[in-house]
Amino acid sequence: MMQFDVKSLRVSFPDSARKRLFKPVPMIEVLHGVSFQVARGDSIGIVGESGSGKSTLARALLRLSETSGGSICFEGQELIGLSEHELRPLRRRMQIIFQDSQSALNPRLTVGSIVAEPLISNGLVKSSAQARDKAVELLELAGLSESFSKRYAHQLSGGQRQRVGIARALALNPEVIVADEIVSGLDVSVQAQLLQLLDKLRKDRGLTLLLISHDLSVVRATCEKVIVMRGGDIVENGMTNEVFEHPHQKYTQRLLRAIPLPDVDPTWIHRVQLEESAEPA
Numbered sequence: 001m002m003q004f005d006v007k008s009l010r011v012s013f014p015d016s017a018r019k020r021l022f023k024p025v026p027m028i029e030v031l032h033g034v035s036f037q038v039a040r041g042d043s044i045g046i047v048g049e050s051g052s053g054k055s056t057l058a059r060a061l062l063r064l065s066e067t068s069g070g071s072i073c074f075e076g077q078e079l080i081g082l083s084e085h086e087l088r089p090l091r092r093r094m095q096i097i098f099q100d101s102q103s104a105l106n107p108r109l110t111v112g113s114i115v116a117e118p119l120i121s122n123g124l125v126k127s128s129a130q131a132r133d134k135a136v137e138l139l140e141l142a143g144l145s146e147s148f149s150k151r152y153a154h155q156l157s158g159g160q161r162q163r164v165g166i167a168r169a170l171a172l173n174p175e176v177i178v179a180d181e182i183v184s185g186l187d188v189s190v191q192a193q194l195l196q197l198l199d200k201l202r203k204d205r206g207l208t209l210l211l212i213s214h215d216l217s218v219v220r221a222t223c224e225k226v227i228v229m230r231g232g233d234i235v236e237n238g239m240t241n242e243v244f245e246h247p248h249q250k251y252t253q254r255l256l257r258a259i260p261l262p263d264v265d266p267t268w269i270h271r272v273q274l275e276e277s278a279e280p281a
């Protein structure tokens, strides 16, 4: 059985630009009936130009936004039509990490509390001491030492903030992690460290990783499979090396040509000099 079996998934948003007084807001479709499958433990890159529907697809898949048609089967269970109450036990099995970790992390909470929060709200710990210990353990898994648990998000580097996001996402021991542009804007060496961390966690824990990135070199280095999106459709879907070597679409060829140089070598992630520093990036 596939972990995800998605058929003809559609998403529409209210088109406020075309709103007329006393008329219902017209809808605009941004995901046009996409179908794909995800196997347990897959690492799948989702690429495509800005506005092609990558984040919309990910959010719809995790039922974080409304869908207007189609089917999402997760481990044999149809997600479309489930109430929020029915979704609750499924939610902890799928986690999403966003790019903008600065605003995703509560500025008033220490890093330890941010990571402990899902444990507490899901009743997975019995005392605050246990929550603290578990948070430290999760931070260490994400490559941050105990001392980070007392800091605030603004006292961290961009890469360290993303590690907090990863630690928090791991708290509920999910089966699926969606990472939406989590390395963009970071130094190449920091990107490589974060991607290696995600890949290691995926392998160690048998996680499924959906990695959204506009940077094809990131996907090429990290993901076995790739989905290429354009204008709300999936235009290519297959093994990363096959898609990148024999792109069917002119669009994919164009995206490939636009790979930021000089990181065209698919092994760049393993070659990047990992700087020895006192603190993890």
Ligand SMILES: Nc1ncnc2c1ncn2[C@@H]1O[C@H](COP(=O)(O)OP(=O)(O)OP(=O)(O)O)[C@@H](O)[C@H]1O
Residues within 6 Å of the ligand: 013, 014, 030, 048, 049, 050, 051, 052, 053, 054, 055, 056, 057, 214
């Ligand atoms: N809440 C919303 N309301 C209306 N339109 C939306 C909403 N969210 C996304 N869209 C539209 O849906 C389309 C796809 O957006 P989406 O954010 O999925 O693109 P993306 O591929 O993730 O782009 P980027 O690489 O810039 O993050 C865009 O045209 C966008 O304007």
Ligand SMILES: [Mg+2]
Residues within 6 Å of the ligand: 054, 055, 056, 180
């Ligand atoms: Mg996006």
